[in-house]
Amino acid sequence: MEQLQYHEGRTEISQLGKVALIERLTQGTACMGDDCAVLGVGDVRTLVNVQTLVEGVDFDMMYTPLRHLGYKAISIAVSNIAAMNGTARQVLVSLAVSNRYSVEALDELYAGMHLCCRRYDVQLVGGDTSSTRAGMVISVTAIGDVEQSKLTLRRGARHNDLICCSGDLGSAYAGLLVLEREKVTYQADPNFQPDLDGFDYVLERFLKPEPRTDIVQALAERSVVPTAMTDVSEGLADSLLHLCRAAGVGCEVYEERLPIDYQTSRVCSEMSKNMLPVSCALNGGKDYELLFTVSQADYEKVKEMEGINIIGYITEQGMPAVMVTPQNTTIELRAQGFQGVEE
Amino acid sequence: MEQLQYHEGRTEISQLGKVALIERLTQGTACMGDDCAVLGVGDVRTLVNVQTLVEGVDFDMMYTPLRHLGYKAISIAVSNIAAMNGTARQVLVSLAVSNRYSVEALDELYAGMHLCCRRYDVQLVGGDTSSTRAGMVISVTAIGDVEQSKLTLRRGARHNDLICCSGDLGSAYAGLLVLEREKVTYQADPNFQPDLDGFDYVLERFLKPEPRTDIVQALAERSVVPTAMTDVSEGLADSLLHLCRAAGVGCEVYEERLPIDYQTSRVCSEMSKNMLPVSCALNGGKDYELLFTVSQADYEKVKEMEGINIIGYITEQGMPAVMVTPQNTTIELRAQGFQGVEE
Numbered sequence: 001m002e003q004l005q006y007h008e009g010r011t012e013i014s015q016l017g018k019v020a021l022i023e024r025l026t027q028g029t030a031c032m033g034d035d036c037a038v039l040g041v042g043d044v045r046t047l048v049n050v051q052t053l054v055e056g057v058d059f060d061m062m063y064t065p066l067r068h069l070g071y072k073a074i075s076i077a078v079s080n081i082a083a084m085n086g087t088a089r090q091v092l093v094s095l096a097v098s099n100r101y102s103v104e105a106l107d108e109l110y111a112g113m114h115l116c117c118r119r120y121d122v123q124l125v126g127g128d129t130s131s132t133r134a135g136m137v138i139s140v141t142a143i144g145d146v147e148q149s150k151l152t153l154r155r156g157a158r159h160n161d162l163i164c165c166s167g168d169l170g171s172a173y174a175g176l177l178v179l180e181r182e183k184v185t186y187q188a189d190p191n192f193q194p195d196l197d198g199f200d201y202v203l204e205r206f207l208k209p210e211p212r213t214d215i216v217q218a219l220a221e222r223s224v225v226p227t228a229m230t231d232v233s234e235g236l237a238d239s240l241l242h243l244c245r246a247a248g249v250g251c252e253v254y255e256e257r258l259p260i261d262y263q264t265s266r267v268c269s270e271m272s273k274n275m276l277p278v279s280c281a282l283n284g285g286k287d288y289e290l291l292f293t294v295s296q297a298d299y300e301k302v303k304e305m306e307g308i309n310i311i312g313y314i315t316e317q318g319m320p321a322v323m324v325t326p327q328n329t330t331i332e333l334r335a336q337g338f339q340g341v342e343e
Numbered sequence: 344m345e346q347l348q349y350h351e352g353r354t355e356i357s358q359l360g361k362v363a364l365i366e367r368l369t370q371g372t373a374c375m376g377d378d379c380a381v382l383g384v385g386d387v388r389t390l391v392n393v394q395t396l397v398e399g400v401d402f403d404m405m406y407t408p409l410r411h412l413g414y415k416a417i418s419i420a421v422s423n424i425a426a427m428n429g430t431a432r433q434v435l436v437s438l439a440v441s442n443r444y445s446v447e448a449l450d451e452l453y454a455g456m457h458l459c460c461r462r463y464d465v466q467l468v469g470g471d472t473s474s475t476r477a478g479m480v481i482s483v484t485a486i487g488d489v490e491q492s493k494l495t496l497r498r499g500a501r502h503n504d505l506i507c508c509s510g511d512l513g514s515a516y517a518g519l520l521v522l523e524r525e526k527v528t529y530q531a532d533p534n535f536q537p538d539l540d541g542f543d544y545v546l547e548r549f550l551k552p553e554p555r556t557d558i559v560q561a562l563a564e565r566s567v568v569p570t571a572m573t574d575v576s577e578g579l580a581d582s583l584l585h586l587c588r589a590a591g592v593g594c595e596v597y598e599e600r601l602p603i604d605y606q607t608s609r610v611c612s613e614m615s616k617n618m619l620p621v622s623c624a625l626n627g628g629k630d631y632e633l634l635f636t637v638s639q640a641d642y643e644k645v646k647e648m649e650g651i652n653i654i655g656y657i658t659e660q661g662m663p664a665v666m667v668t669p670q671n672t673t674i675e676l677r678a679q680g681f682q683g684v685e686e
Contacts, residue, residue, distance in 0.1 A: 009445075009447055010445040010446075010447060011445055011446035011447060012442065012445065012446070013440070013442060013444065013445070013446055013449070014442065015446070016446055018472060021446065021449070021472055022470070022471075022472055024446070024450070025449055025450070025453040025472075026453070026467060026470070028457070029457070029460075029466065029467040029468070030433075030466045030467065030468045031467060031468060031469050031470065032469075034469075036469065037433065037435060037468035037469030039432075039433060039468065039486065046389070048391075048433070048435060048468070048469065048484065048486060049435070049469065049471075050393070050435045050436075050437040050469070050470060050471055050482060050484045051437060051471050052437040052438075052439050052471060052473050052480065052482055053473075054439050054473060054474065054475050054476075054480065056475075056476045057439075057473065057474045057475060057476060058473065089382075090373075090380065090382060090391070092380060092391060092392070092393045092484070093393075094393040094394060094395040094482050095395075096395050096397050096400075096480065097356070099355065099356055099357065101356065102352075102353040102354055102355065102356070103354035103355070103356055103358070103359055103364065103367070104352055104353060104354060106356070106364070106368055107367070107368070110368040110369075114371075114372070117372075123372065123373045124369060124372040124373065124374060125372070125373045125374060125380035125382065125391070126374050126375075126377075126379065126380030126391065126392065126393070127365070127369070127374065127393060128365075128392075128393055128394050128395060129361060129364055129365055129368075130395050130396075130397060130400065130401065131397065131400045132397050132399075132400060132480075133397075133399045133400060133478075134477075135476075137395065137397065137439065137475075137480050137482075139393060139395055139437050139480075139482035141391065141393045141435070141484040143382065143391060
């Protein structure tokens with residue numbers, strides 16, 4: 001019977017990488033490599049996105065409160081709509097769980113989902129539950145809309161555009177590092193009481209991220225339409241490379257301009273493995289901040305926006321994506337991304 | 344750290360059942376228990392549905408060709424839109440796989456998806472890929488539309504409405520029984536060549552079901568708008584109970600009227616465990632036929648529709664859902680549904 005699955009050769013998924021894999025699989029379709037699919041033709045476009053969180057890869061039940069997990073699942077979905085300069089309206093949740101989970105556990109999960117839905121004025125309109133043999137899989141579909149004139153794709157960045165980033169970067173990954181450290185200690189000694197004092201900010205950044213719908217609103221209030229946008233889900237380097245590749249341009253960002261919280265720096269200095277805060281920002285991921293480019297003409301407007309950092313600018317077609325250090329060294333950016341919690 | 348997951352009491356998911364679980368988790372939301380969420384307010388409503396297939400529960404890689412699996416995943420999504428009397432337009436696919444799968448294997452999976460998309464004029468507009476530690480999880484979001492005047496919910500069945508069913512029932516389950524039998528034999532002797540001759544129809548019904556978009560079209564051509572509709576995904580009994588409970592009515596269906604293919608009967612007679620064809624029809628599931636109710640006034644129109652069987656009628660409020668045997672015995676229907684391939 002197994003010959004039914006016969007196929008020639010074998011290429012490992014890791015050889016190809018996620019982006020190339022999606023491109024290969026969706027060849028010849030309407031998929032465009034943006035954070036959402038764009039539907040419709042009128043003044044208001046519909047945005048749809050689906051994202052799946054898998055236990056053991058995207059979350060570790062050892063230190064993930066179910067309520068936070070539910071909140072985060074919705075948060076990520078809302079963030080994907082925000083990344084197109086749109087507003088999320090509805091979500092559908094497809095949940096697959098093993099019988100290890102009780103109904104009360106799922107109540108907790110959904111309490112977190114409902115909380116996030118209320119917070120961001122999103123309706124939970126449908127979904128599905130099914131079984132797994134082990135673990136939990138959460139798939140969230142988000143539906144939103146955006147005025148055609150404000151629709152922001154990944155591919156619109158132009159030479160000399162300013163590169164802007166909301167909030168701070170690397171803190172979600174710093175939170176994960178703290179949780180992983182405590183997990184290892186706890187596994188060695190189950191009587192160990194985790195010490196999470198002083199890490200509240202980075203922990204919340206990892207466990208319960210907030211989508212930056214406030215930035216979408218602030219841009220609208222100032223009549224700024226970014227030329228390109230995405231959210232920072234796999235690290236700044238990955239997101240920058242997405243924007244550059246989509247437009248065929250390069251970029252230059254300045255290390256000293258990258259917004260990094262002091263707790264992130266503190267976690268790095270406490271870790272023994274020469275972890276630099278800038279590495280968390282570039283490659284950590286899961287920050288769900290917005291990364292966008294604007295025309296130089298919008299400089300004055302963007303400069304005054306709270307929580308926005310101008311970190312660099314777009315360079316000419318064919319140029320690489322680089323970071324300039326305070327010592328004026330130029331480092332070419334490569335996407336490493338978030339490798340999940342297994343490492 | 345585990346106290347983070349503390350919650351009082353423990354109710355098993357199996358104690359509650361799938362329908363009650365979804366109702367409990369989505370309390371106070373806009374979820375309505377239909378096959379799709381209905382969005383918008385105009386003459387044309389948007390339909391959205393998400394469904395997840397999990398390896399080891401919803402499909403067994405031992406006997407599921409990846410191309411068929413891809414086809415089936417899209418097929419089910421399209422069927423959910425058809426179940427609301429709508430037309431599917433777009434799908435998004437969220438795929439999570441372990442590194443056991445090669446890129447070529449995923450090419451096969453997507454080849455099946457693309458084939459089904461072309462066959463039913465649906466666009467693949469987006470999606471996501473992520474990792475699992477083991478196995479494959481496919482989540483398909485389908486988006487479609489339906490004229491407001493044709494929108495058919497589960498809850499519209501009225502006393503005396505006729506109950507209609509497309510195609511035949513139980514054949515997908517019969518196909519699964521054949522595959523499971525061959526799997527057991529193969530596991531005992533890997534040199535064994537499976538003998539699937541003469542079972543082509545039931546095998547195709549299980550491995551590569553077709554959504555009944557032709558029925559939606561035929562209804563439209565005859566200006567018949569069903570009073571209620573759903574697709575038969577967990578067996579006829581389950582689907583009938585959905586329609587009856589949603590409207591607070593009962594029903595009477597006639598065993599001799601249930602459409603059962605001769606191959607389904609043949610598989611049952613070959614199996615040693617007293618399997619009755621009618622049990623396959625009632626409890627087998629995965630047929631993806633349409634079950635709908637129409638007003639008596641539409642009797643003449645429906646009677647002439649090819650591939651439609653009138654299997655009974657809706658009884659008064661508060662009455663049970665029953666099947667009448669050829670011996671005139673009345674059996675109350677209970678939902679058992681499809682228990683997956685683990686049994």
